Amino acid sequence: MTPSLGELYLASDSDPAPIVEFLRELAAGYELPQPLHVLDVGCGPGRLLGPLERLRWQVTAMEPNADFLASARAAAGSSRRVTVLRGGFQDVDQDEEFDLVIGVNSSFAHLLLPAERADALRRVHDALRPGGVVFLDLPNFLWILKNFRAPEPYTFQAQGESVTLHRRHEIDFHAATIITTDDYVFARSGKAETQLVHAYGITTLPELRYHLDELGFDDIRTFDGYDSRAGERLTGPRMLLAARKPA
Ligand SMILES: C[S@@+](CC[C@H](N)C(=O)[O-])C[C@H]1O[C@@H](n2cnc3c(N)ncnc32)[C@H](O)[C@@H]1O
DSSP: OOOOHHHHHHHHSOOSHHHHHHHHHHHHHTTOOSSOEEEEETOTTTTTHHHHHHTTOEEEEEEOOHHHHHHHHHHHTTOTTEEEEEOOGGGOOOOSOEEEEEEOTTGGGGOOSHHHHHHHHHHHHHHEEEEEEEEEEEEOHHHHHHTOOOOOOEEEEETTEEEEEEEEEEEETTTTEEEEEEEEEETTTTEEEEEEEEEEEOOOHHHHHHHHHHHTOEEEEEESSTTOOSOOOOOSSEEEEEEEOOO
16 A cells, blocks of 8 residues: 555654754753643644554644544554644744744744734634744754755655655745655655645745744743854754744
């Protein structure tokens, strides 16, 4: 049987352990209460749900893509501490429920317009308890565009099958978006049987800081990657940032 999109994502993406350790330390650094309630927006197939639950955190996850949502629901199983909801940043409407809201591995980059990003951050702000923290992990497109090289095909095993991911990017210079097409080619047929097309909005740290400042967030911290701990200047392909809703 052809692996699902969730299985392909889980088989091709990196180990989530460094992300979970980073989040644990981020929560400690901001002195968030424990055990905390986290909202994982754009959770994909739910690779963080089990590890976050094992921190004894209460986990609510949201995912708009139906295939990923099904995988995330399967990953959550019958755990009483994990809830999976359909939707994306534009659907966040909880009121002061969460200590931490996260968008890991580019989920926030799916918002294409500055107005959509501003609206999403307002929703996140309202969903956070006073003193709560938002954390976003995004591509740093300024770095990526300066250093752009077409990605090489990447072969991996999924459900016992050899699969090659062919990824290509098109840049819309007018709309400031990048359209990424992922073709998963299966060795047994030599054909792309699964394709995922996603558009990313090109945003910058100054734009996001502007929205966060307007909403009253404070203590904004930036990180170059999951290995970094101190608030750092951005110098590489990722843009990680956290900010606190004042208590
Ligand atoms: C690269 S995946 C990352 C998944 C997961 N956060 C992880 O780290 O494994 C990006 C996810 O963002 C989701 N997404 C798409 N549009 C979104 C939106 N408007 N709001 C939140 N997430 C969105 C996609 O469906 C996809 O699951």
